Amino acid sequence: MLDALSRITNSFNSSNTKLVDKAIQQSFLVSADMAHAIHPNYMDKHEDNHQPKLHGGLGIKHNANQRYVTNAITSFIFREIAERHDLPIQPISQNKRYVVRNGMPQLIPSNPVALIKSNILSTQLKLKILLEPLSWWHSNKRSFHKGVDTGVQESVGQFFKRHFGTEVVDYMIDPFVAGTSAGDPESLSMRHAFRQLWNLEKK
Structure with a gap:
């Protein structure tokens, strides 16, 4: 060339x-x-x-x-x-x-019901996502977990890996971020890209 x-x-x-x-x-x-x-x-x-x-x-x-x-x-x-x-x-x-997962195209779910019915995520991870709000409430009530230090610039990828693991980042967050902002979840700031979720965890 x-x-x-x-x-x-x-x-x-x-x-x-x-x-x-x-x-x-x-x-x-x-x-x-x-x-x-x-x-x-x-x-x-x-x-x-x-x-x-x-x-x-x-x-x-x-x-x-x-x-x-x-x-x-x-x-x-x-x-x-x-x-x-x-x-x-x-x-x-x-x-x-x-x-694409396991060599086959998988439709990205557009709502919680579609997520439960889809094969894009494992059953264990689906259950973890459903129980995550309860986990936040329980951990905040006992003050065992308040998220990462507010002085640390946590990326979108790091935030969702901390809560759900690599699987949800690879098959849900990465495609979403790529489609909406043509960005990389590891380089986007969670505080600025998803401010409401960031603030919710800090409460």
Whole structure:
């Protein structure tokens, strides 16, 4: 890739050795391939939010586990480029989001009832989540646990690992944070990202 860019920029101005660096800084790399369009005879075989149409425009691939590098910033830039050149974009429904667990896509639950019925988390962890409010009340009443030191900048990932373990971070918090803020739960501040939960624990 670098060799190709060097030859292209040298064809314009071979005397400017910094032209390649400037080109890279001002460039936007797009990883493109073919999307499988929906088959008109087997429409029921496709997920509701995965139905690319033939000649329906460009498709932007998203994945809650960030198996694609698409995020809020790159998606916006790509859409802006397409709009400037009058290129249509495939409509994408965000009603359903999936994560991959054990090699299979799992629907992210949208409510507590769906969470209990889903296979995205283990039965033991589901029970722990249901009992967590009681655990907070019990621990605060006996003053055994008041959370981490308020002087420590705890991340979103650290907070949920402390309460529920790694599993809930990998399959619930990480996809949620990636989808809403294109961020990393280990780098986001719990105090600022989830202020209400942070304050609730301190009471």
